[in-house]
Amino acid sequence: MSVSDWNEAADELNAIVASFDEGEVSVDDLFTKLERATAIIESLEARLALTKAKVDELTPRIARVIDDE
Numbered sequence: 001m002s003v004s005d006w007n008e009a010a011d012e013l014n015a016i017v018a019s020f021d022e023g024e025v026s027v028d029d030l031f032t033k034l035e036r037a038t039a040i041i042e043s044l045e046a047r048l049a050l051t052k053a054k055v056d057e058l059t060p061r062i063a064r065v066i067d068d069e
Helices: 006-021 027-068
Strands: none
Touching: 006 027
16 A cells, blocks of 8 residues: 555545544444555654654754855
């Protein structure tokens, strides 16, 4: 269950949530949709953590460049 694009993943997650809100999910599909929603959320959280780590790494470098100017 790969999630390749942030916007596509967010749209898919929103669609799943909307289907729950609108009562469109059958009992047969409930587990599958919950499993997919969980995979999307985990993938997005991992991307956010990676992005935060990269920002945390770059911030001191940017500060040094600004201080040198």
